[in-house]
Amino acid sequence: MTITLVNPSGLIESDIYHQMSIASGSKLVFIAGQVSWDAEGTAIAEGDLAGQVEQCYANVARALDEAGATFDDVAKLTMYVVNLHRDMMPVLLEGIRRAGVRLGRTPVPPISVLGVMGLDVPEHLVELEATAVLD
Numbered sequence: 001m002t003i004t005l006v007n008p009s010g011l012i013e014s015d016i017y018h019q020m021s022i023a024s025g026s027k028l029v030f031i032a033g034q035v036s037w038d039a040e041g042t043a044i045a046e047g048d049l050a051g052q053v054e055q056c057y058a059n060v061a062r063a064l065d066e067a068g069a070t071f072d073d074v075a076k077l078t079m080y081v082v083n084l085h086r087d088m089m090p091v092l093l094e095g096i097r098r099a100g101v102r103l104g105r106t107p108v109p110p111i112s113v114l115g116v117m118g119l120d121v122p123e124h125l126v127e128l129e130a131t132a133v134l135d
Contacts (some may be wrong), residue, residue, distance in 0.1 A: 001072065002023055002024050002025030002073060002133045002134060002135050003021050003022070003023055003024075003025075003072060003073055003074065003075055003109070003132075003133055004021065004022040004024075005018035005020075005021050005108065005109060005110075006018060006019065006020045006021070006022060007019050007020070008020060015108075016093065016096060016106075016108065016111075017077075017108050017109065017110055017111045018108055018109060018110055019110060020110060021074075021075040021076065021109050021110050023075045023133035024133075025073075025133040025134045025135045026133075026134075026135065027133065027134040027135065028131065028132070028133055028134075029064070029067045029069055029073070029130075029131070029132040029133070029134065030129075030130075030131055031060055031063045031064070031129055031130040031131070031132070032129060033078075033080065033127035033128060033129040034056045034059035034060050034063065034127065034128050034129070035052070035055075035056060035059075035119065035120065035124045035126070035127050036051070036052035036055040036056060036059075036123075036124060036125075036126070037055075037059070038055075043123050043124075046123050047123075047125075049081075049088065049091045049092065049095060049125050049126060050091050050092070050094040050095035050098060051095065051098075052095065052124070052125050052126045053079075053092055053094075053095025053096060053098075053099060053126050053128075054095050054098040054099045054102060056079075056099075056126055056127065056128035057095075057096070057099030057102070057103065057107065057128060058099065058102060058103070059128075060074075060077075060128055060129075060130050061103055063130075064130070064132060067132065067134070068134065069132045069134055071103065071105065071107040071109070073132040073133060073134055074107065074109040074130050074131070074132045075109060075110070075131050075132060075133050076109060076110050076111070076112075076130070076131045077107070077109055077110070077111040077112075077128060077129070077130050078111070078112045078114065078128070078129045078130075079092075079111060079112070079113045079114070079126060079127070079128050080114050080115075080116045080119065080126065080127045080128075081113060081114070081115055081116065081125065081126050082115075082116060082117070082118055082119060082124070082125050082126070083115065083117070084113065084114070084115030084116075085115070092113070092126075095126075
């Protein structure tokens, strides 16, 4: 396995993500930010943040599959959320939980969640990008 997920001692431990990943592979895969469109460009889960998070994870999974990778190969995720505030965290976590059910596992690599003023179109509430490492 090219990615080892670690929670270093002295840092908070989370059920949702690990604080660090150690990559030992040589092929890097950079996945552009994925929004809640399906393959035809149809908006999925309009107005539903948890549903959009789930679709973003599914889209990242499709891109990973194209590269011969899975979420086991992901070294880092970055999530951009429109008008992010603390009260939104339960909904974000629900979306991640639903994505885990859909994908058959909860993806837990290190993740940064950033608040942004807007994304490409007003309907998009979240965007998810990934970096994976393969042998």
